Amino acid sequence: MSQSIAVIGSGFSSLAAACYLAKAGHQVTVFEKNNTFGGRARQLKKDGFTFDIGPTWYWMPDVFERFFGDFGKKPEDYYQLIKLSPAYSVYFGKNQAITIADSLEKIKETFEQHEKGGAAKLQKFIDAALDNYNIAIKDLVYRPGISPLELITPKTAMKVGQFFSTISRDVRAAFKNPHLVAILEFPVLFLGAKPSNTPAFYNFMNYADFGLGTFHPKNGMYSVVQGMVDLAKELGAVLKNDQNVTSILVDQGKAQGIEVNGTQLFFDKVLSGADYHHTETLLPKNYRQYSEAYWTKRTFAPSSLLFYVGFEKQIQNVEHHTLFFDVPFEKHAESIYDDPKWPEEPLFYASFPSKTDDSAAPIGKEAGIFLIPLAVGIQDTPELRETYFEKIMTRFEFLTGQSVKKSIIFKESFCLNDFINDYNSYKGNAYGLANTLMQTAFLRPKLKSKKVDGLFFTGQLTVPGPGVPPSLISGKIVSGLMDQSIK
Numbered sequence: 001m002s003q004s005i006a007v008i009g010s011g012f013s014s015l016a017a018a019c020y021l022a023k024a025g026h027q028v029t030v031f032e033k034n035n036t037f038g039g040r041a042r043q044l045k046k047d048g049f050t051f052d053i054g055p056t057w058y059w060m061p062d063v064f065e066r067f068f069g070d071f072g073k074k075p076e077d078y079y080q081l082i083k084l085s086p087a088y089s090v091y092f093g094k095n096q097a098i099t100i101a102d103s104l105e106k107i108k109e110t111f112e113q114h115e116k117g118g119a120a121k122l123q124k125f126i127d128a129a130l131d132n133y134n135i136a137i138k139d140l141v142y143r144p145g146i147s148p149l150e151l152i153t154p155k156t157a158m159k160v161g162q163f164f165s166t167i168s169r170d171v172r173a174a175f176k177n178p179h180l181v182a183i184l185e186f187p188v189l190f191l192g193a194k195p196s197n198t199p200a201f202y203n204f205m206n207y208a209d210f211g212l213g214t215f216h217p218k219n220g221m222y223s224v225v226q227g228m229v230d231l232a233k234e235l236g237a238v239l240k241n242d243q244n245v246t247s248i249l250v251d252q253g254k255a256q257g258i259e260v261n262g263t264q265l266f267f268d269k270v271l272s273g274a275d276y277h278h279t280e281t282l283l284p285k286n287y288r289q290y291s292e293a294y295w296t297k298r299t300f301a302p303s304s305l306l307f308y309v310g311f312e313k314q315i316q317n318v319e320h321h322t323l324f325f326d327v328p329f330e331k332h333a334e335s336i337y338d339d340p341k342w343p344e345e346p347l348f349y350a351s352f353p354s355k356t357d358d359s360a361a362p363i364g365k366e367a368g369i370f371l372i373p374l375a376v377g378i379q380d381t382p383e384l385r386e387t388y389f390e391k392i393m394t395r396f397e398f399l400t401g402q403s404v405k406k407s408i409i410f411k412e413s414f415c416l417n418d419f420i421n422d423y424n425s426y427k428g429n430a431y432g433l434a435n436t437l438m439q440t441a442f443l444r445p446k447l448k449s450k451k452v453d454g455l456f457f458t459g460q461l462t463v464p465g466p467g468v469p470p471s472l473i474s475g476k477i478v479s480g481l482m483d484q485s486i487k
């Protein structure tokens with residue numbers, strides 16, 4: 001039976017759910033507080049430059065294919081995908097970078113150069129990662145996180161040990177070269193926790209990295225948002241921006257609708273893709289499932305300090321994606337997770353989309369995005385942002401052997417206060433709730449409210465977790481709970 005459904009927020013999970021629910025015949029209306037759609041994946045345009053404000057790494061192309069395939073479409077019906085070659089590079093010191101090529105065979109050669117026997121060990125490591133990828137991404141992550149039994153299959157029963165070992169331990173058991181170790185530990189940073197606190201089973205991220213590769217959608221990640229918005233509209237969903245939802249209406253334990261910009265609107269069901277903690281604050285206290293103490297005890301994925309920089313010249317000695325791992329990882333990670341504070345010497349990541357995509361910057365110029373992962377809940381001031389910009393630019397110039405500060409046309413920044421103000425993010429988190437062992441699958445906040453009938457949740461704080469592909473999956477899983485005809 002067709003129902004009216006209000007969707008709060010327009011992140012990837014909300015957009016995905018809007019598509020599935022509209023296709024199943026429901027009347028879906030999306031309410032987004034900001035003036036553009038896409039949630040954390042918005043776009044900044046300035047003086048002929050274009051930047052993705054949020055995600056920049058397009059991994060797991062098969063998940064996007066499966067999503068569009070569910071509607072009889074392909075990603076290329078909506079955007080053009082470019083495989084990055086090389087995928088990325090990682091700086092460990094001045095003029096000392098390891099470049100990751102676009103195929104496993106070439107990456108094996110690189111590993112062999114840095115560690116004797118590295119090629120064979122990498123093949124073995126990636127074979128195991130592929131096995132987990134097939135179990136996790138083709139099956140497990142599509143389960144709703146209701147019961148621990150979902151995780152128990154004949155295939156996972158053989159791998160119990162991998163839930164109790166960590167990525168860090170397994171990588172170090174196989175490789176000794178610290179630079180190769182850092183490269184193999186990097187992919188799980190997308191899951192929001194330290195590699196030493198991430199179950200070894202998540203090595204399927206290494207298969208996503210080396211086995212499948214890194215892609216760039218032409219015109220940036222925002223073109224995926226635009227594709228999903230177009231698809232949702234084609235399927236009959238209505239999308240509204242500048243719609244700040246201020247409460248979820250409940251009567252006798254049943255969701256009745258929402259209040260938006262001071263007006264009450266009535267719906268059969270409500271689905272929220274806004275941050276879970278914020279969504280519960282829209283409810284009367286007795287209808288909230290999780291206490292403040294619960295949220296305080298969670299391990300949140302990091303926040304970030306981001307800069308979007310227009311350079312008047314092209315930047316040398318960098319790839320489209322370049323990581324700066326020239327300072328100790330453990331010390332920076334401590335200041336994110338164990339003793340939250342601004343790191344003394346931050347690792348950082350830089351992206352130059354104009355290396356691949358001429359729509360990102362005017363001819364002869366370069367668009368640069370810089371990201372420093374930070375703890376959630378720490379202070380954010382203009383002075384701190386400036387100090388850290390200076391820190392990383394000085395290191396950037398030293399490591400890549402060029403001067404760039406004099407070539408900056410403009411820079412814009414985004415940090416904790418913006419995550420809170422723009423997205424109602426809990427403590428300014430960027431990537432939601434980390435995928436630690438105790439925050440995996442059925443141990444994550446639930447998709448269906450236990451206290452309010454007809455209220456559902458989706459997004460990076462729910463199952464399966466942080467990242468664009470998991471958000472697409474989250475939107476599909478919750479739709480299946482709301483309408484069992486959706487498979």
Ligand SMILES: Cc1cc2nc3c(=O)[nH]c(=O)nc-3n(C[C@H](O)[C@H](O)[C@H](O)COP(=O)(O)OP(=O)(O)OC[C@H]3O[C@@H](n4cnc5c(N)ncnc54)[C@H](O)[C@@H]3O)c2cc1C
Nearest residue numbers: 009011012013033039040055056057245274459460467468
């Ligand atoms: C800086 C950054 C870099 C990242 N890099 C990558 C990457 O390279 N690759 C990758 O795969 N993932 C990356 N991620 C993670 C990925 O972007 C997220 O996991 C994903 O976009 C989250 O989607 P979501 O559906 O959970 O919702 P969100 O994107 O969080 O969207 C929630 C929406 O709800 C809206 N909202 C909140 N409150 C209300 C309200 N009261 N009323 C109406 N609307 C409301 C918000 O405005 C927002 O639009 C990155 C994230 C960030 C922040």
